[in-house]
Amino acid sequence: MKIGFVGAGKVGFSLGKYFCQKGLAVAGFFSKNPKSAIEAAEFTGTEKFDTMKQIAEVSDVLFLTVPDGQVIPVWEQLKEYNLAGKIISHCSGALSSTVFSGSRKAGASCYSAHPFLAVSDKFYSYQDFQNALFTIEGSPEEMDKMCGLFLSCGNKVQKIRPEDKMRYHAAASVASNFMVTLAFEAQKILEQSGFSEKSAKEALSYLMRQNLDSIIQRGPAAALTGPIERGDAGTVKGHISVLAPKERLFYIPMARATLSLAKEKHPGRDYQELEELLK
């Protein structure tokens, strides 16, 4: 089963390298910019292809690792070729396989296979793929083969309904992207409290790592601590009073969400004052 990639970016490089390491037959890469395809082929020890038609011909499984906005235009071009019996998958978390319009007529089985992972580097992120979960949905015909591809590499697979993909991806963004934003905002506020950039980063690294360990080991409710959990409206009022208007824009909605979690954790505790404050 030969695997090809259209789109030599972060995910294309990483998944291609990962599959090669697992001993799977990777044919190579086609990309909008030929230099990207050459670089990916060199990195993985595979071939670069000059046209999409060529890579489609040699691949049994074709991953469209292009930006989300390019999946449909690439598919529209791809389905002009002979795709009978082929497996086509994009890797978007937000899009489903329903974007592959006319797949039945084209004779292809189409999927979305999303690595539940932040892939931030073309050359190093492949090392993180071993423990990644892949979320898959698409045509029932080759579903076993598609899941088997990842299961054979030792990855976990989660099937999902196409209509659930956008909510699923929102969850991934909250956990992945917003964690980065929270770190960034906390660092800025610490720096305005007299910390240097270095000491702010160090202090936050320890706090955030320790917190993450606690969330993983005990779950979010058990890990929750702080003034909101304690129902300490005075401190929360103090925070709001010293934050800039822009900072309040994220602090207050986050505080409301934290209050909901605190109420779930302590159903009998009186949070009335905080409720009023955060209204």
Ligand SMILES: NC(=O)c1ccc[n+]([C@@H]2O[C@H](COP(=O)([O-])OP(=O)(O)OC[C@H]3O[C@@H](n4cnc5c(N)ncnc54)[C@H](OP(=O)(O)O)[C@@H]3O)[C@@H](O)[C@H]2O)c1
């Ligand atoms: N990055 C993540 O953390 C992550 C995680 C999970 C899933 N995903 C999904 O994986 C997919 C790829 O994301 P990415 O982060 O790898 O993006 P990326 O680094 O921007 O790479 C996309 C590559 O696609 C190529 N490309 C763009 N338009 C093309 C076209 N019309 N034909 C052929 N190649 C084209 C570009 O190559 P050139 O250099 O040739 O212009 C670019 O390098 C997306 O669907 C994304 O949602 C990303």
